[in-house]
Amino acid sequence: MLGSLGEEELDQMIRDYIESDQSTSPTPVSKPAPxxxxxxxxxxxxxxxxxxxxxxxxxxxxxxxxxxxxSLKEWVVMRLQVDGYEASLCKTSWVSSFGHKGDYDYIDVMIMDQNLSNKTTRLIVDMDLRSQFELARPTQTYKELINALPSVFVGSEERLDKIISLLCSAAKASLKENDLHIPPWRKAEYMQSKWFSKNCNKVSVMLNPELGSDASEEKNSATCCPSIF
Structure with missing residues (x-):
């Protein structure tokens, strides 16, 4: 009888220990979806x-x-200047790590912030940003991402750099999913050179009355230097 009670007590002790151990174990926390x-x-x-x-x-x-x-970009620069903005046409050029020469042009506008001790902010205006990230045979996910990107972009260098990083990462995933090679000119470093190359010249855009109201003359005026690289 005593032996039987001892076995029952031992079994109960084991069950109590197991239940106690389970109750003190941390509850698995599910990771939030990316x-x-x-x-x-x-x-x-x-x-x-x-x-x-x-x-x-x-x-x-x-x-x-x-x-x-x-010329769309020159026309927009001219209109911005008429409205009092310090706007310029910027032309970049670069040689990539794989030897490919590239060039690009966009608009920059220097904005004086009166609330920050006259700090000047450089804004980039790109008249066709979306087309720079188009892919052949994109996945549906990438196609939806591209469609959400505006054609005309106006924003700071920092915001544009975030977009470049995001789109290049998504392009890489799209190409991999379709078993396609990722060309070097689709990588973030190459894409950043279009807007952030150190070899960047500002071009003065002036109305040329002899050629009509939508024409302009170009004259190299100064270099522009991106602030985030």
Whole structure:
């Protein structure tokens, strides 16, 4: 009888120990699902300041009422200058690590912030940003991401760099999913050179009355230096 009770007590002690150990074990915490690229892109686009939004509205207004100028970027620069902005056409060039020579042009606008001790902020205006990231045979996910990217971009160097990093990462995933080689000119370092190359010249754009209201003359005026590289 005593032996039987001893065995029962021992069994109960073992059960109590197991239950106690299980109750003190940490509850597994499920990791949050990774944020979708499209959601991240929307967050970046929503970071636009009031000044950036106002400038974008002006650029879109110019485009809607411009007709068909000979050079879109030069026309926008000229209109911005007429409205009192310090706007320039920037032409970049570079030689990549794999020996490929590239060049690109975009608009930059220098904005004086009266609230920050007259600090000057450099804004980039790209009239066709979306096309720079288009891929052949994109996945549906990448296609949706590209469609969420505006054609006309106005923003700081920092915001543009975030977009470049995000889109290049998504492009890499799209190409890999389709078993396609990732060309070096689709990598972030190469894409950054389009807007952030140290070899960048500002070009003065002036109205040439003899060629009509949508024409311009170009004259090299100064170098521009990106602030984030």
């Amino acid at each position: 944020k979708k690229s499209q959601s991240i892109l929307q967050d970046i686009l929503l970071e636009a300041t009031d000044i950036e939004t106002q400038l974008l509205d002006k650029v879109l207004m110019y485009v809607r009422g411009m007709g068909e100028p000979n």
